Amino acid sequence: MSTQASETSVHNSIVVEAPIERAFSVFTDGFGSFKPPEHNLLDVEIAETVFEPRVGGHLYDRGVDGSECRWARVLAFEPPNRVVFSWDISPRWQIETDLDKTSEVEVRFIAEAPDRTRVELEHRNLDRHGEGWEAARDGVGGDQGWPLYLDRFAGQLAV
Amino acid sequence: MQTYRTDGLTALADPTRRAIFERLADRPRAVGELASELPVSRPAVSQHLKVLKDARLVVDERVGTRRIYQLDPDGLAVLRGYLDHFWDQALAGYKTAVEQQTKESS
Numbered sequence: 001m002s003t004q005a006s007e008t009s010v011h012n013s014i015v016v017e018a019p020i021e022r023a024f025s026v027f028t029d030g031f032g033s034f035k036p037p038e039h040n041l042l043d044v045e046i047a048e049t050v051f052e053p054r055v056g057g058h059l060y061d062r063g064v065d066g067s068e069c070r071w072a073r074v075l076a077f078e079p080p081n082r083v084v085f086s087w088d089i090s091p092r093w094q095i096e097t098d099l100d101k102t103s104e105v106e107v108r109f110i111a112e113a114p115d116r117t118r119v120e121l122e123h124r125n126l127d128r129h130g131e132g133w134e135a136a137r138d139g140v141g142g143d144q145g146w147p148l149y150l151d152r153f154a155g156q157l158a159v
Numbered sequence: 160m161q162t163y164r165t166d167g168l169t170a171l172a173d174p175t176r177r178a179i180f181e182r183l184a185d186r187p188r189a190v191g192e193l194a195s196e197l198p199v200s201r202p203a204v205s206q207h208l209k210v211l212k213d214a215r216l217v218v219d220e221r222v223g224t225r226r227i228y229q230l231d232p233d234g235l236a237v238l239r240g241y242l243d244h245f246w247d248q249a250l251a252g253y254k255t256a257v258e259q260q261t262k263e264s265s
Contacts, residue, residue, distance in 0.1 A: 010239050012246040016257045026257040034252030036245060091238055121250065123242050126235060 009124035016117050023117035024080035024109050028053060032061075041069045041095065053077060059085055071095060075104060083107050091129050101128050170214035171240060175199055176207045180230070183217055187229035216240075 016023055026033075032049025040046055044063040051059050052074060059072035076084035087103045090096040103125045110118045171177050179193055190208065194201040208228055211217040215235075219228045 008235065010243045010246060012243070012250055014250040014254055016254050018257045023257055027253060030256055034249055034256045036248045036252065039245065119250065119253070121246055123246060126238055126242070129238060130235070 008127040009122055010126070011120070011122050013118060013120040015112065016119060017115060018117055019115055020080045020109050020111040020117045023119060024083075027107060027109075027119065028077075028079075028083060031059065041071060041089070041093065042067055053079075069095065072105075076106075081109055087123065096129075101130075103128055170210050170216055173207070173210075175203075176211060179204065179207050180211060180216060183228055183230050187227050189225045189227050191225075193228075214240075 018026070028051045031051045032046070035049055037046075040061060042061055042063040044065050044067065046061045047064045049059070049061050051057075055074055055077050057074040057077075058070040059074070060068050060070040062068050071088055072085040073088065074083070074085050076082060084104060084106045086099070087105055088096045088099075090101065096102050103123060105121065105123045107122075108120045110120065112118050171180060175197065178197055182188060182193060182196060190201060190204050193208075194204045197204065199207075208217065208219070212219065212228075215231055217228050218231050219226050221227075
């Protein structure tokens with residue numbers, strides 16, 4: 001796994017021992033099978049994560065009590081080569097309803113061999129979340145601002 | 160365009176630096192204050208602050224004779240550090256999932 005970073009984006013890539021079609025279908029259809037469990041904006045445990053396989057669809061979590069959280073919109077869906085979705089989660093760990101303040105994730109699948117696929121991921125336009133940071137810093141503070149985020153961050157680092 | 164450098168995640172992997180960072184999230188502080196609150200020497204605090212500053216997690220400002228540190232207001236480095244780690248974990252899990260299915264179906 002390699003990691004690269006620029007000012008407003010994050011790059012990650014990985015090579016998997018699988019044909020490109022399978023690599024694509026597991027990433028999309030199976031998103032819920034590998035998504036880190038702390039990625040959950042619901043109040044309850046997640047029963048399933050759905051990746052709707054079409055432009056205009058959503059990525060959403062359904063909780064065990066039937067509640068739903070739509071946290072991404074599918075912006076491009078081109079099996080088995082490419083998928084792009086938005087990241088509608090604010091730095092305060094809430095659903096961002098102002099679409100101008102959301103970032104996006106592009107995932108490309110490149111066949112290196114019949115049974116080997118390189119997956120390149122770019123999470124970009126992170127600066128669009130900017131105003132959320134200012135609100136978190138200036139305002140509300142307490143549980144709504146930095147501390148909430150830091151708990152989550154520290155929790156991940158401790159894994 | 161792309162350059163490698165100390166990112167937020169690496170900088171925050173150290174527990175003392177994380178403690179400093181969390182205190183600065185609470186409010187801006189001077190080096191001396193941090194040193195008095197933590198079980199580390201003042202020069203050590205200065206070193207840690209330098210790493211946090213290089214990672215662009217904190218900024219400093221001279222006020223009279225003191226230098227006051229606070230979190231970088233735009234917070235971009237923190238968000239990047241978080242997401243970098245998030246996708247690292249997700250892709251590692253993804254690799255396991257995809258290769259397991261491939262093995263089972265072959």
